[in-house]
Amino acid sequence: MKAKPLLLTGIVSMTPASLAFAEEGVLNTGDTAWIIVATALVMMMTPAGLALFYGGMSRYKNLLNTFAMTFVAYCLASVIWVAWGYSLSFGSDVHGVVGGLDYLFLKGLTITSLSGSIPSYVFVMFQMTFACITLALVLGSVVDRMKFSSWILFSILWITVVYCPIAHWAWGGGWMGKMGALDFAGGTVVHINAGVAGLVVSLVLGKRIGYGKEAMFPSSVTLTALGAGLLWFGWFGFNAGSALKADGISASAFMVTNTSAAIGALSWMAAEWIHSRKPTVLGLASGAVAGLVAITPAAGFVDLNASLLIGLVSGAMGFFSVAVMKKKLGYDDSLDAFGVHGVCGVWGALATGLFANPSITGTATGLFYGNPRQVWIQIVSIIGTALFTGVATFILIHLTKMATGGIRVEKEAEILGLDTAIHGERAFEIDR
Numbered sequence: 001m002k003a004k005p006l007l008l009t010g011i012v013s014m015t016p017a018s019l020a021f022a023e024e025g026v027l028n029t030g031d032t033a034w035i036i037v038a039t040a041l042v043m044m045m046t047p048a049g050l051a052l053f054y055g056g057m058s059r060y061k062n063l064l065n066t067f068a069m070t071f072v073a074y075c076l077a078s079v080i081w082v083a084w085g086y087s088l089s090f091g092s093d094v095h096g097v098v099g100g101l102d103y104l105f106l107k108g109l110t111i112t113s114l115s116g117s118i119p120s121y122v123f124v125m126f127q128m129t130f131a132c133i134t135l136a137l138v139l140g141s142v143v144d145r146m147k148f149s150s151w152i153l154f155s156i157l158w159i160t161v162v163y164c165p166i167a168h169w170a171w172g173g174g175w176m177g178k179m180g181a182l183d184f185a186g187g188t189v190v191h192i193n194a195g196v197a198g199l200v201v202s203l204v205l206g207k208r209i210g211y212g213k214e215a216m217f218p219s220s221v222t223l224t225a226l227g228a229g230l231l232w233f234g235w236f237g238f239n240a241g242s243a244l245k246a247d248g249i250s251a252s253a254f255m256v257t258n259t260s261a262a263i264g265a266l267s268w269m270a271a272e273w274i275h276s277r278k279p280t281v282l283g284l285a286s287g288a289v290a291g292l293v294a295i296t297p298a299a300g301f302v303d304l305n306a307s308l309l310i311g312l313v314s315g316a317m318g319f320f321s322v323a324v325m326k327k328k329l330g331y332d333d334s335l336d337a338f339g340v341h342g343v344c345g346v347w348g349a350l351a352t353g354l355f356a357n358p359s360i361t362g363t364a365t366g367l368f369y370g371n372p373r374q375v376w377i378q379i380v381s382i383i384g385t386a387l388f389t390g391v392a393t394f395i396l397i398h399l400t401k402m403a404t405g406g407i408r409v410e411k412e413a414e415i416l417g418l419d420t421a422i423h424g425e426r427a428f429e430i431d432r
Contacts, residue, residue, distance in 0.1 A: 026114075026117055027114060027117060027118070027119070028117035028118070028245070028246075030246045031116075031117045031118050031244070031245045031246050032117070032118045032119060032122060033246075034241070034245075034246040034250070035118050035122050035123070035126055035241055035244060036122055037237065037241075038126065038236075038237035038238075038240065038241025039122065039125050039126045039129055039237065039241070040237070041233065041234045041236060041237025041238070041241070042126070042129035042130065042133065042234055042237045042238050042241065043074075043129045043132075043234075044230060044233075044234050045129070045133050045230065045231055045234035045235070045238065046070060046073070046074045046129070046132050046133045046136050047070060047071050047074045048227075048230055049227050049228075049229075049230030049231040049233075049234050050070055050133065050136050050137070050227065050231065051066070051067045051070040051071065051227070052223045052224065052226050052227030052230065053223075053224050053227030053228055053230075053231055053285070053289070054066050054070060054139065054140055054143065054227070054335055055067050055070075055219070055220075055223055055224075055227070055427075056218055056219060056220040056221060056222065056223030056224030056225070056226075056227060057218045057219075057224050057282070057335045058143045058144060058218070058219055058334070058335065059144060059216055059217065059218070059219055059417070060219035060220075060417075060427060060428055061416070061417025061418070061419055061420070062143060062144050062219075062417055062418045062419060063219045063220075063419065063427035063428075064418075064419040064423055064425050064426070064427045065143070065148070065417075065418035065419050065422055065423060066139070066143050067427075068148065068422075068423060069136075069139050069143070069146075069148065069151050070136045070139060072148075072151070072152060072155070073132065073135045073136040073139065073151075073155055074132045074136060076135070076152065076155045076156060076159070077128070077131045077132040077135050077136075077155070077159050078128060078132060080131075080156060080159050080160065081124070081127070081128040081131050081132075081159075082105065082106055082124065082128070083104070083105055084101070084104055084105070084160070085128075085131060085159055085160065085163070085164050086103055086106065086124050086127065086128070087099055087100065087101050087102055087103035087104050087107075088101075088160070088164035088165070088168065089127065089131075089163075089164045089165075089167040089168045089171070089172050090103065090127070090167075090168070090171075090172045091103050091172075092173075093168070093172070093173040093174060096169070096173075096174045096175035096178060097165060097168070097169075097174060097175070098164065098165045098168050098174070099164070099168045099172050099173075106121075106124065109121065109124070115244075116244055116245075117244075117245065118244065123244070126241060126244075127167075130167075130186060130189070130190060130238075131159060131163055131164075131167070133190065134163055134186070134189070134190045134193060134194050135155055135158060135159055135163065135194075137190070137191070137194035137195075137198070137337055137341055138158070138194050138197045138198045138201065138337065139151075139198075139337070140198055140333075140334065140335035140336065140337030140341075141198030141199060141201060141202040141333045141334055141335070141337040141338060142198065142201050142202050142205055142334060143334045143335060144208050144334055144414070144418070145205055145206075145208050145209075145334075145408055145409055145414055146201075146205060146407055146408065146409070147404060147406070147407055147408065147409050147422075148418075148422050148423075149404050150400050150401070150404045150406075150407040153400050153403055153404055154201070154396060154397060154400040154407075157396045157399065157400065158197065158393065158396055161392055161396060162193065162197065162388070162389055162392045162393060162396070163189075163193065165388070166188065166189050166193055166385055166388065166389070167189050169189075169384075169385075170183045170188055170189050170381070171183070171189065176188070176381050176384065179377055179380065179381070180374070180377050181377050181378060181380070181381035182297065182298075182301055182352045182353065182356055182364055182374065182377075182378065183297045183349065183352070183381070184239070184242055184253070184296070184297055184298060184299045184300040184301055184352070185238055185239045185242035185253075185296045185297065185299055185300070186238070186242075186296050186297065187296050187297025187298070187345050187348045187349040187352065188297065188345070188349055188381050188382065188385040189385075190296065190341075190345075191293050191296060191297075191341040191342065191344070191345030191348070192341075192342060192345040192346060192349065192382060192385050192386060192389070193385055193389050194337060194341050194342075195337055195338040195339075195340075195341035195342020195343070195345055196338070196342055196385075196386050196389040196390050196393070197389050197390075197393040198333065198337035198338050198341075198342070199331065199333060199337075199338040199342060200389075200390055200393040200394050200397065201393060201397050202331060202332055202333050202334065202338075203331060204394070204397050204398070204401075204407070205407060205408055206332075206408065207331075207332040208332055208334070208414070209411065209414055209415060211332045212330070218282065219427065219428070221280075221281050221282050221285075224281075224282060224285055225281050225282075225284075225285045227285075228284075228285035228286075228288055228289055231288075231289060231292065232258075232261055232288055232289075232292065235257055235261070235292045235296075236254055236257060236258070238257075238296070239253045239254070239257040239295065239296060239299035239300070240253045240254040240257065240299070242299065242300060243300055249300050249360065249361060250300075252299075252300065252303070252360055253299040253300045255304065255307075256295055256298075256299055256302060256303070256304060256306070256307035257292065257295055257299055257307075259304060259307045259308060259311060260291040260292065260294060260295035260307045260308075260310050260311030260314070261288045261289075261291040261292045261295070261311065262288070262291070262311070263291060263307075263308055263311035263312050263315065264287045264288055264289075264290045264291020264292070264294065264311040264312070264314045264315040264318070265284045265285075265287035265288040265291065265315065266287070266315065267287060267291075267311065267312045267313075267314070267315025267316050267319075268283050268284065268286055268287025268288075268290060268315035268316070268318055268319045269283055269284050269287060269315075270315075270316075271315065271316045271319040271320070272319055272323070275319070275323060276323075283319070286318060286319075286322070286336070286340060287315040287318065287319070289318075289340055290314045290315050290317070290318030290319075290340050290344045291310075291311035291314050291315060293314065293318075293340060293341055293344040293345055293348060294310050294311065294313070294314035294344045294345070294347050294348035294351065295307055295310055295311065295314075295348060296345075296348055297345075297348045297349050297351075297352045298310060298348055298351055298352040298355065298356070300360065300361065301352055301355075301356040301357065301360055301361060301364045301366075302351075302352070302355045302356060302357055302360065302366075303355075303357050303359070303360065306351070306354075306355035306357065309351075309355070310347075310348065310351045310355070313347060313351075314344045314347055314348070317343060317344060317347055318339065318340050318343065318344050321336075321338075321339035321340070321343040321344075322336045322339040322340070325339070325343075326339055346382055349378050349381065349382050350375070350378055350379070350382070352366065352378060353366050353367060353374040353375040353376075353377065353378035353379075354366050354367045354368055354375060355367075355368060356369065356371075356374060357369060409421065409422070
């Protein structure tokens with residue numbers, strides 16, 4: 001969970017993040033060095049890890065377009081964050097809904113400003129990487145058919161109107177944090193948020209030409225597996241870095257993150273092996289990501305045994321959502337952003353309410369440690385995030401549609417491939 005820099009108002013429960021404020025004004029070089037490294041790890045997850053993961057799953061004629069949309073998402077979110085996004089997320093609380101304009105263009109922050117025991121600029125950068133990857137995750141539901149210009153405008157609107165308020169709710173002193181919701185590194189803010197948004201945009205876009213009637217093979221499972229490995233590596237910064245300190249909580253988050261990812265991969269593999277008689281590399285990669293998604297909100301609150309169960313369930317749940325639920329309901333979530341991030345994000349947020357162990361932080365307590373109310377709080381945070389994201393995304397994608405003359409590429413461009421039609425490039429030289 002993230003600390004609100006400089007301002008202590010609105011922090012109710014003493015989580016690892018809020019504890020950091022007890023040392024406001026004392027720079028810790030060890031903490032600073034670790035969070036700089038963690039920030040670099042999370043940065044790598046978007047233009048490298050996620051680009052490879054998503055690019056490999058897209059069709060060969062759209063691989064570069066997938067890379068471009070991921071890359072531009074990182075660039076747009078980076079600029080928006082330092083201009084007004086950080087302020088809307090972590091500025092002084094406005095009725096529990098959004099941050100004020102205290103830090104517009106990082107006004108008031110200097111090289112001596114501290115957020116807990118680290119420089120505020122480091123905290124700003126760390127938080128920026130979360131905004132970047134959340135936006136890029138939405139892309140997984142819409143590849144192969146969305147206009148590049150529409151994606152750019154939608155990205156600007158979505159980060160501003162959807163991501164920033166929800167980040168404020170959970171981490172910046174908003175209503176969700178005041179209520180006591182537990183989200184260590186982004187179950188609601190990142191995964192449920194991105195998964196629901198992706199589903200909404202994919203439904204508005206409509207299905208790809210030939211979806212359900214012709215095979216749509218990944219361009220390179222090798223690239224996807226490599227991307228999954230980079231995501232796994234970067235996720236250590238994502239989760240362990242969210243302690244905002246180099247301490248025991250960070251170490252525990254490091255351990256449970258790896259454990260959940262590993263057993264998530266094995267669980268997905270087993271479910272797929274039983275269902276289709278073939279354990280695929282794509283399934284192993286997807287299962288690892290499912291385990292990482294589910295442990296994200298819980299990483300700093302649960303112990304090893306809980307992480308084993310969280311990862312085990314997430315792998316099987318992710319496979320079911322992709323192989324059974326999507327086919328039964330018939331929606332075209334291209335790369336399963338909702339099936340993995342949305343569904344497993346919900347499980348992770350609920351599991352946090354079940355398994356939060358007070359021996360980890362000294363404060364966060366779940367159902368199995370005597371606090372049944374925490375489960376209800378988690379449910380409210382899940383529903384609140386999903387409803388706001390769903391409605392706001394629906395409005396924003398229609399505004400984008402009006403502003404850009406439609407959000408879907410022309411039929412001819414979709415058939416030809418977006419690499420050639422939009423970018424004038426090709427990822428592979430195909431002999432014909």
